[in-house]
Amino acid sequence: MRINVTAPEGRARAAALVPTEATLVALTTAFRTLRKAAPRQPFANRRAEFPRPAGLPRPARDSDSPVVLVSGYLSPLGCWDALLPRLHENGFRNTICFPYDSLRAGIPEIAEALAVQVSAAVRAAGTPGVHLIGYSMGGLVVRYALQRLGLTGDPISVTTxxxxxxxxxxxxxxxxxxxxxxxxxxxxxRELPAMHSSGRVRWSLIGSPTDRVVPLASATDGRHADSLSLAGGGHLGILDSPQMAGAVLSHLELCEFEQAALAASCA
Structure with a gap:
């Protein structure tokens, strides 16, 4: 059953899940303290860029498609501080960081609030789709919103x-x-549908063998076909990885290219 996330009661429930400013400040402070204190595994080459797909041209112009970033359990919006500049530098400037309170509600309720946000972002941008990026629990929020609720617009890509x-x-x-x-x-x-059942959605699953919170087999869903393993970093440090940022950008650019090619063929 699909939930009508645009109805007034849906918007009211979504608004109730948005954390207060004081909660966001407290979470940001706690998360940054944890990142400084947590031991990190060094990356093999922190300056290395993830290779772009062979033959993929640089986008001719900036993308208008919204990029919605969903943070994880107890993670504040500041967790995207390293990735956001890279997105903007590469033409993905329509970025939205989705806030929620991970202590008050379950994943389905948070996903309903996300669906409201995504629907509004797609309407405002006037684009046919959206890029969804979820970190840790945020990936499950994205997955539930996509597979169970039905989002307005056709997601171009999903990265977890x-x-x-x-x-x-x-x-x-x-x-x-x-x-x-x-x-x-x-x-x-157990009740989530398999990812390959989500139509034309292009998935990219990123994990690390040094992650002690989410094992690599879980992050890549048992070596999903479109998965990537990054050495080093752990659960927190992976967000600072230049390889991770490069992989995200390559995935977004590839999916934008494929969508443009599909639109041209249908014209």
Missing amino acids: IATPHRGSPLASAGVGPAAQQMRVNSEFL
Whole structure:
């Protein structure tokens, strides 16, 4: 059953999940403190760029398609500080960081709020689709909104980074319904459709073998065909990885190119 996320009651429920300014400030402070204190594994080559697909031309102009970034459990919007400049430098300037309170609601409720945000962003941009990027639990929010709720517009691409598609062994220690839904073999995860069943959506799953929070097999959904393993960084450090940023950009550019080619062939 699809939920009408544009109805007034849907918008009201979505608004209720947006955290207060004080909550966002507290989460940002806590997350940045954790990033400084957490031990990180060095990347093999922190200056290396992820190779672009062979023969893929640079976009002729900036993309108007919205790029909606969904942070993870207890992660503030500041978690995107390293990726946002790279997106803007490469022509993806219509970026939206989606805020939510991960302690108050489960993933389905948060996904409903995301669907409202995405629908509004697509209408405002006047584009046929959207790029969705989710970090950690944010990837499950994106996945549920796409597979269970039905988003307005046709997503061009979905990228998940360190997302527990098969659960996290540490989720049982978390607080709130969303944390429990991320447990290994939870009912929530068992009932999610397979990603290859999501029509024309192009997925990119990114994980790290040094991630102790979300094992690589979970982040890549058991070595999903469109998955990438990045050495080093761990669960927090992966967000600072230049290889991760390069992989995200390559995926977005490829999907934009494919959509433009499809539109030209149908004209």
